[in-house]
Amino acid sequence: MENRFDMEFIGISENESLARAITSAFAAMLDPTVEELSELKTAVSEAVTNAIVHAYPYEPGTVGLSGKINGNTVYITVTDSGIGISDIDKAREPLYTGKPEEERSGLGFSIMESFCDRIEVMSALGEGTMVTLVKSFGSLKGES
Amino acid sequence: MSISKTEKNTLLVEITGELDHHTATKIRTKIDNAISKDYKNIIFDFSALTFMDSSGIGMIMGRYKKILKYDGKMTIVSPKPQVKRILEISGLMNIVTLETSINKALKRM
Numbered sequence: 331m332e333n334r335f336d337m338e339f340i341g342i343s344e345n346e347s348l349a350r351a352i353t354s355a356f357a358a359m360l361d362p363t364v365e366e367l368s369e370l371k372t373a374v375s376e377a378v379t380n381a382i383v384h385a386y387p388y389e390p391g392t393v394g395l396s397g398k399i400n401g402n403t404v405y406i407t408v409t410d411s412g413i414g415i416s417d418i419d420k421a422r423e424p425l426y427t428g429k430p431e432e433e434r435s436g437l438g439f440s441i442m443e444s445f446c447d448r449i450e451v452m453s454a455l456g457e458g459t460m461v462t463l464v465k466s467f468g469s470l471k472g473e474s
Numbered sequence: 475m476s477i478s479k480t481e482k483n484t485l486l487v488e489i490t491g492e493l494d495h496h497t498a499t500k501i502r503t504k505i506d507n508a509i510s511k512d513y514k515n516i517i518f519d520f521s522a523l524t525f526m527d528s529s530g531i532g533m534i535m536g537r538y539k540k541i542l543k544y545d546g547k548m549t550i551v552s553p554k555p556q557v558k559r560i561l562e563i564s565g566l567m568n569i570v571t572l573e574t575s576i577n578k579a580l581k582r583m
């Protein structure tokens with residue numbers, strides 16, 4: 331099937347559960363297993379939480395959430411217009427956190443990577459960050 | 475969530491629903507207010523916890539560091555599969571024990 335959605339919300343922590351609920355309802359159209367759906371939901375939670383806690387250090391900014399379904403594959407993109415990531419490779423390393431004083435474990439990107447087929451990260455300092463999660467459901471793995 | 479003080483210097487912390495950055499922030503403060511040298515052990519009852527992400531790991535790790543100062547112990551009871559997977563990825567299973575009931579967890583304290 332083919333489908334799309336595109337939305338924005340204010341980057342306040344209340345909206346973390348909103349983003350998970352929307353993503354779940356959208357991906358549920360592909361009839362995933364409970365495990366597949368909970369993996370995607372967890373990965374989205376990580377990306378959205380990062381946009382909320384890291385991108386906007388001074389006041390909440392806008393977070394974008396969009397989804398695309400193409401065949402058996404779902405693409406979820408989380409965007410912010412925040413501070414950006416200076417070294418993406420380093421940020422993606424397991425256990426790396428820019429905020430050790432805030433009880434962060436540095437596992438967000440590792441969880442996104444292990445719960446999705448692949449992730450794409452684009453970022454520019456002072457402009458923002460875009461994270462796309464790609465996950466195919468069912469036995470017919472692979473993008474169409 | 476609820477916190478109760480029980481036998482063996484133990485705080486029984488039941489977290490229901492979803493443990494993310496939003497809920498972890500509130501839960502953290504409540505637990506920290508209850509930790510003392512008389513209540514240095516923590517049992518987390520996760521039987522009704524339906525979701526957890528890395529913010530939950532940060533919250534658990536942070537509490538673990540606190541009770542370690544008093545030589546306290548931590549046990550997690552009945553995590554659902556999604557929660558268990560996050561616990562496994564985090565490496566927390568190496569320092570915290572898992573149990574299938576609160577009674578069994580209390581026996582360990």
Ligand SMILES: Nc1ncnc2c1ncn2[C@@H]1O[C@H](COP(=O)(O)OP(=O)(O)OP(=O)(O)O)[C@@H](O)[C@H]1O
Binds near residue numbers: 376385435532
């Ligand atoms: N949207 C973003 N904007 C700016 N910096 C980001 C963004 N996302 C991630 N980062 C940076 O990448 C680091 C690693 O992110 P990751 O999610 O892996 O760990 P964390 O958020 O620090 O900890 P955890 O996710 O375990 O709570 C962050 O600490 C932060 O410095």
Ligand SMILES: [Mg+2]
Binds near residue numbers: 376380437438439528
């Ligand atoms: Mg994170």
